[in-house]
Amino acid sequence: MTTYITGGTLATPYQALPGQALVVDGDKITAVVAADQVPADANVIDASGMWVVPGLIDVHVHGSDGADTMDATPEALHTMARFFAKHGVTGYFPTTMSAPADAIKRAIENVASCPQPDDGAQHLGVHVEGPYLNTDYPGAQPPSVLRLPDPAEYRFWLESGVVKLITLAPEVEGAHDLIREGVARGVEFAAGHTGAEYDQVQAAVGIGLRQATHTFSAMLGLHHRRPGTVGAVLTDDRIYAQLIGDGIHTHPSVVKLLARAKGNTRTILITDAMRAAGMPDGEYDLGGTMVRVQDGVARLSADVLAGSTATLDAVLRNMMNFAGVSLVEALPMATAVPAEAMGLSGRKGVLAVGADADVVLLDVKYQVALTMVAGRVVYRAS
Numbered sequence: 001m002t003t004y005i006t007g008g009t010l011a012t013p014y015q016a017l018p019g020q021a022l023v024v025d026g027d028k029i030t031a032v033v034a035a036d037q038v039p040a041d042a043n044v045i046d047a048s049g050m051w052v053v054p055g056l057i058d059v060h061v062h063g064s065d066g067a068d069t070m071d072a073t074p075e076a077l078h079t080m081a082r083f084f085a086k087h088g089v090t091g092y093f094p095t096t097m098s099a100p101a102d103a104i105k106r107a108i109e110n111v112a113s114c115p116q117p118d119d120g121a122q123h124l125g126v127h128v129e130g131p132y133l134n135t136d137y138p139g140a141q142p143p144s145v146l147r148l149p150d151p152a153e154y155r156f157w158l159e160s161g162v163v164k165l166i167t168l169a170p171e172v173e174g175a176h177d178l179i180r181e182g183v184a185r186g187v188e189f190a191a192g193h194t195g196a197e198y199d200q201v202q203a204a205v206g207i208g209l210r211q212a213t214h215t216f217s218a219m220l221g222l223h224h225r226r227p228g229t230v231g232a233v234l235t236d237d238r239i240y241a242q243l244i245g246d247g248i249h250t251h252p253s254v255v256k257l258l259a260r261a262k263g264n265t266r267t268i269l270i271t272d273a274m275r276a277a278g279m280p281d282g283e284y285d286l287g288g289t290m291v292r293v294q295d296g297v298a299r300l301s302a303d304v305l306a307g308s309t310a311t312l313d314a315v316l317r318n319m320m321n322f323a324g325v326s327l328v329e330a331l332p333m334a335t336a337v338p339a340e341a342m343g344l345s346g347r348k349g350v351l352a353v354g355a356d357a358d359v360v361l362l363d364v365k366y367q368v369a370l371t372m373v374a375g376r377v378v379y380r381a382s
């Protein structure tokens, strides 16, 4: 069946196109036509007064709504998928925590065998965060399970076909072997939980690492004579920088700083959300550790932040507010840029002929009004 999404302004995302209708056939976008070309008897979704935007993509998200990737059950992924759809997310990369080898393996196998839901966001592959991290920068990752890259463990990840992104500290022994082997198989790498010096980041980028995990959090900071990990991430245009844009993990002024340094072709907005997202304050498990959530802020201790309780639509609005940019300026950071960084250019994160019909309607306050995944409406605000 052909559906016309008409009456709104398309954000492709880099361009605003008023007076155009998006044509969806099956699970693909098949045409963009002038709104006055829509047949009178057509099947129509009325987007009057709204923005029509590509579905949002979260490359770094552990859980939500009481569920976590490490639960390793189809029910957990289903719960997350439905929650994300309410927040305009049509594709996400379930993210693992540092844990014993068999726990990570179970989480990977679960995603690999879990069918896509017909009522929520699609899982697009696993993001393995840790355990090959620098023990000086654990953040909320359990320090006791951090270890050096072990081919006997990671070969399974690389051969699974479902692991698409690995966060590691590029300076640890054996990291380069893993990066080389993974890149050859089309896996992306992100520097995170790292004390890598400027030169060490550049060396890793030289062999194919292309992302930074939650930039600024749990990495060697910037000093004007010792640029560190942050200095390399901010200045090397080859690096896509993930940012938890919740205004808590990074101060609003630092969100603005990253937007200025990396622009809307190299910034990736993420939530890094945990199972407490969408849930009331209380105590929640994060990778086997109890995390206290108060006023929506998840903490391991007084000075260590755990995962967030943010949603990607809110993070997008934060970016607009904190950096003082328009929707069309901020939108690529949650759509086309994560798609490009994950090798999904043209298929995901854009409103273009031939792309997957992952489409979201945003109202005048940029709240999610409708979410379509693969041509099917999975969420409508009441």
Ligand SMILES: [Zn+2]
Residues within 6 Å of the ligand: 129, 139, 192, 193, 213, 214, 218
């Ligand atoms: Zn992390």
